[in-house]
Amino acid sequence: MxxxxxxxxxxxxxxxQPDLTVFMERVHKPHNVAAVLRTCDAVGVMRAHAVPGEGGLPSLNHTSQGAQRWVELQRHPDTLTGLAVLREAGFRLYAAHFSSSAVDFRSPDYTRPTAIVMGTEKFGVSDEALGLIDEEIVIPMLGMSQSLNVSVATALILYEAQRQRSDAGMYAPxxxxxxxxxxxxxxxxxx
Amino acid sequence: MxxxxxxxxxxxxxxxQPDLTVFMERVHKPHNVAAVLRTCDAVGVMRAHAVPGEGGLPSLNHTSQGAQRWVELQRHPDTLTGLAVLREAGFRLYAAHFSSSAVDFRSPDYTRPTAIVMGTEKFGVSDEALGLIDEEIVIPMLGMSQSLNVSVATALILYEAQRQRSDAGMYAPxxxxxxxxxxxxxxxxxx
Ligand SMILES: C[S@@+](CC[C@H](N)C(=O)[O-])C[C@H]1O[C@@H](n2cnc3c(N)ncnc32)[C@H](O)[C@@H]1O
Ligand SMILES: C[S@@+](CC[C@H](N)C(=O)[O-])C[C@H]1O[C@@H](n2cnc3c(N)ncnc32)[C@H](O)[C@@H]1O
Structure with missing residues (x-):
């Protein structure tokens, strides 16, 4: 070297940033998992979390630019167990999810210990997860489509956290x- | 109906928002083109632009959530012709590209007529395109990877435009x- x-x-x-993380609930497309890990690396997430979908976690190819080498991915057997680990570790749990009680994704204070729960491609965040989180956050949708790609949604939230943490001096080495x-x-x- | x-x-x-658009320069993975169009729809882009890569534009499947039904995609034979059309139409041209002269993607005023040029997956924005644009913009990268997924990068820039335009009342019907x-x-x- x-x-x-x-x-x-x-x-x-x-x-x-050990106190910023993502929890992927059964995200199953390899290019989505890869893009999420690549964004995690870019904003300083140290360890990401996942409950594998049916068929397990996809194997990650070159499209993640090798980001999985730099972001540890911790697997959990199920949502209940996984979210309990995060809560125990002091994270505030947000679910990226559309609902009438969701707040705009730019309003929370992400300088606090933050974990973002992202849902599976077709069905979104499970009811089980929604029962365990602190707050729902939503990215405004001004068009005809109902949702964004999951790796896109993850990045928008993580970069809002990056902006806030950068302003707060949290990337000072x-x-x-x-x-x-x-x-x-x-x-x-x-x- | x-x-x-x-x-x-x-x-x-x-x-x-007819004065907000994206220009994809030879983006060739179907899931990336689909995710870009889905985000375009979500922030109100009316018409997106593309120079097809080798093999043409990918056919778009269900992963775009049908966004291609709501966002017109104008194809151009090459970068020179395509960017000339946009400049003629009064757009300010930004390239999403790493360089020492690039400014942070959050600093431009995207309430003005704005076109964002995005590069191909492996090689980025061409030198030809860089010679034709007004300004280079970059998304901060704080990790080991050199770049983000192209659909992720597009979304971060478009949602910064959405934020600015929303604050400026430009989504009032x-x-x-x-x-x-x-x-x-x-x-x-x-x-
Ligand atoms: C493709 S979406 C799932 C859509 C699913 N039909 C639903 O209704 O939840 C996959 C995940 O991306 C995230 N996501 C996508 N668009 C979002 C938005 N506008 N706001 C918040 N999260 C979003 C959510 O975590 C969602 O579970
Ligand atoms: C995967 S990247 C291409 C990487 C290529 N190796 C390069 O050096 O340009 C594909 C496109 O996404 C956009 N992009 C990715 N990460 C970006 C960042 N951090 N800032 C600005 N644009 C980015 C650029 O338009 C880039 O051309």
């Missing part, structure tokens, strides 16, 4: 002596 | 007696 590469890896690790940035950078450099 | 459906169609037509809203609504209702 060149010193430049090592420095780049450490700089990226030092900007990771962390000291690599701190946990969990230390382990992260060390693991990446060793590959 | 039910009266409710007709009213919905007319309401959507009355919010269309137009009178359907005006052109081009009149023809649009009439055409949709007849289908």
């Amino acid at each position: 060149t010193p430049q590469r090592k420095a780049r890896i450490e700089a990226v690790a030092a900007r990771r 962390r000291s690599l002596a701190e946990s969990p940035w230390q382990e992260l950078a060390a693991g990446w450099v060793q590959r | 039910t009266p409710q459906r007709k009213a919905r169609i007319e309401a959507v037509a009355a919010r269309r 137009r009178s359907l007696a005006e052109s081009p809203w009149q023809e649009l609504a009439a055409g949709w209702v007849q289908r």
Whole structure:
């Protein structure tokens, strides 16, 4: 590894946001999972979460630009178990979902520990998940279609979080002596 | 057609933004073209533009949620011809592209007539296109990957335009007696 590469890896690790994440509930198209992980990497998500759909999690090909190398993907057996892990860890749970009680996706404060629950392509977020989350958020739709592609919707919400966190100075690099940035950078450099 | 459906169609037509568009330069994956058109519909783009890649424009399946029914897609034989049409029509041309001269994608004023040029999956916006545009815009990347999925990048820019235009009152419905809203609504209702 060149010193430049090592420095780049450490700089990226030092900007990771352990308190920002995504929970994919049975998202099953490989290009969607890949695009979500690529966006996670771009905004500093350290670990993403998923409940695999039927047929398991898709294997990820080159279209994620190798983002799965830089974003850990934690699998959960089911929604109940997965969301309990996130709540236990102190995340506020948002579901990206259309409903009369949903708020505009730009209004929450995403500088707080934030997990965004995204639904499966055809049927959206499950009722089970909706019963467990704190708030529903919706992206305005001004046309005839009822929904956006799931990786597009994820990116719009994550980049709103990026904007807020950037304004709040949260991407100022962390000291690599701190946990969990230390382990992260060390693991990446060793590959 | 039910009266409710007709009213919905007319309401959507009355919010269309003829002075906001996207130009896809040889984007060739069907799911990307489909996702771009779906987002176009959602933010009120009336007509999108494309230079087909090798093999032509992909045929669009159900994954666009039928958005291609609501967003006209104008094909151009090549970049030069296509961008000339847009410039002639008074659009300011932005290329979504990484370069040292690119500005942050949130800084331009997208309430003005705006066309966003998006590049092909592997190689990005062509040098030919870069020579013809007014300004380059870039979405911040804080991770290891070099770029976002093209439909994700398109959506982030279009929704920044949506935010600005919404704040400026530009989605207040137009009178359907005006052109081009009149023809649009009439055409949709007849289908
Ligand atoms: C293709 S959509 C699912 C549509 C499904 N028919 C439904 O009604 O929920 C897949 C996921 O993307 C997210 N999504 C898509 N468009 C959205 C929007 N406008 N606002 C919030 N979330 C959205 C949601 O998490 C949704 O579950
Ligand atoms: C997958 S990228 C192409 C990457 C290509 N290797 C390059 O260097 O341009 C496809 C298109 O998405 C858009 N895009 C992706 N990420 C972007 C970003 N962070 N900022 C601006 N545009 C982006 C650009 O229009 C780009 O041409």
